[in-house]
Amino acid sequence: MPTIEIDTPAALNRFLTLAAIDGISGKERDVMNRIIGLLRTAGVDERRIRFDDANCRSPIGGEVGNLIVDLPGTVAGPTTLLSAHADTVPICQGSTPVVDGDSVKSVRESTGLGADDRAGCAAIVTAVTELLASGRPHAPIKLLFCIQEEIGLCGARYLDAKLLGPIDRAFNFDGGRVEKLTLGATGGERMTIVIHGVPAHAGVAPQTGASAIVMAARAIDGLYRDGWLGAVQKPGLGSGTANVGVISGGDATNVITPLVKLRAEARSHDPAMRSRIVEEITKAFRSAAAEIATDTGVTGRVEIDTSVDYEAFRLPPDHPTVLAADRAIRAVGREPYGEVTNGGLDANWLNRHGIPAVTLGCGQCDIHTAEETLSIPDYLDACRVALALLLPDESAAAEPHRDESSAG
Numbered sequence: 001m002p003t004i005e006i007d008t009p010a011a012l013n014r015f016l017t018l019a020a021i022d023g024i025s026g027k028e029r030d031v032m033n034r035i036i037g038l039l040r041t042a043g044v045d046e047r048r049i050r051f052d053d054a055n056c057r058s059p060i061g062g063e064v065g066n067l068i069v070d071l072p073g074t075v076a077g078p079t080t081l082l083s084a085h086a087d088t089v090p091i092c093q094g095s096t097p098v099v100d101g102d103s104v105k106s107v108r109e110s111t112g113l114g115a116d117d118r119a120g121c122a123a124i125v126t127a128v129t130e131l132l133a134s135g136r137p138h139a140p141i142k143l144l145f146c147i148q149e150e151i152g153l154c155g156a157r158y159l160d161a162k163l164l165g166p167i168d169r170a171f172n173f174d175g176g177r178v179e180k181l182t183l184g185a186t187g188g189e190r191m192t193i194v195i196h197g198v199p200a201h202a203g204v205a206p207q208t209g210a211s212a213i214v215m216a217a218r219a220i221d222g223l224y225r226d227g228w229l230g231a232v233q234k235p236g237l238g239s240g241t242a243n244v245g246v247i248s249g250g251d252a253t254n255v256i257t258p259l260v261k262l263r264a265e266a267r268s269h270d271p272a273m274r275s276r277i278v279e280e281i282t283k284a285f286r287s288a289a290a291e292i293a294t295d296t297g298v299t300g301r302v303e304i305d306t307s308v309d310y311e312a313f314r315l316p317p318d319h320p321t322v323l324a325a326d327r328a329i330r331a332v333g334r335e336p337y338g339e340v341t342n343g344g345l346d347a348n349w350l351n352r353h354g355i356p357a358v359t360l361g362c363g364q365c366d367i368h369t370a371e372e373t374l375s376i377p378d379y380l381d382a383c384r385v386a387l388a389l390l391l392p393d394e395s396a397a398a399e400p401h402r403d404e405s406s407a408g
Ligand SMILES: [Zn+2]
Pocket: 085, 116, 117, 149, 174, 175
C-alpha cells in the first residue's frame, strides 16, 4: 500500500463547507450542488456527473435524486464504489461548524453538526480530489451521494442501480469510529395495526360493545409474556427484536373504544426469523380481536399492514470488499474491527441491489443530537482510507475481476 498523504487543511475545509449547508431529507439540492462544484474543481468532467430519479419513487418526493459520478479507470482493475448520504436530520438545520481543538462542533447550542453524514461526503470528495491531483493510475471508480437516508434509507432503496453499472466492491462512509468496519446489518420490518372494536355507551350498555383497547392490551400482554416483544430469543428458531412503539385511540371515557391504531416493528439478522416475529405479532392481534365480543357475539377485527424497511445482509470476512477495507484501515495505522449492527444502513439496500458494500466510520460522535461532534484526526484518516481504497495496490491484481462481457 502506498503512503497516503493528503492536504489536511483543504480536507477539513471541505467538511466545514458541506456541514454548513442545510439539507434535511428531501431538500438536498444545495448540498448536492456544492458537492458537484467541489468535484468539478477537482477536475471531474461534468458529463460524468448525473442524478438518478430515486426522488420520483420516494414516498416524500424530494428536490433531487441520488448523485452518481463515473470516473473511468486509467488502468484495469475492480470497479470501486464510494458512497455517503447527503441529507442530515432536522436538528442539524442551521449548523455553524467551528473547530474546537481536535474536533468540530456546531457553535449554536441547540443545533447538531451534521457530520452524519457530511463528513462521509467530504471524505469522498477529498479522496477523489487528491487522487486526480496526484495523477496516479486508478481502476474504474463510481461515486454515489444518496438522498433521504435519515427517513428510512429511501435514496439507497429507490436507487437506479443500472445507472451505476456493475460494482466489484463498495464502501459506504457513514457514522462512527474510523476503525469500525460494518460488514453486516439487521433487516427491519414495520407494521401498522388497526383494531376495530364495537362502540357502545360505557355507562348505559357496555355489554353491547367490544373494546379495541382491551383487544390491544390483550395482544400486547400476550406477546410480552411469550417473549415476542423486546429482545426476542427463541432457541432453535433464532433471535431478533420487536417493539410496539406507537398506540393511539379513544375519544372519551364513556365510550367503549371502537378504534385503536398501533405501529410496531420487528428486526432480525435472519429474514426468516423476522418474518416469524411479524407472524406472531399478527396472530396475537387477530386472536385478541376474535376473543373480545359483545353480548351478542360480535367480535373485533384487525387490519395489518407490513412493509420491509430493509433486508439484512452480511458479507463474509474473506469477501474482497471486506479485505480491501481491512487493508485500507491498516494502511492509515489503525486496527480495524468488524461489526454487525442492529440498525439499518444504506449498505442494506446497496447489497440488496447486488452491490457488495461495507460501511466505514468517519469519526462522527453523538449523531442526531445537538452535542454531535466530529473528531478531526478520525475524519482525516477516513479521507486517507477513502483515498487508499482508490489506489491500486499490490494485492489488487489478485482480486477477482468481473468478466467485462457482463458489464452493461
Ligand atoms: Zn448517517
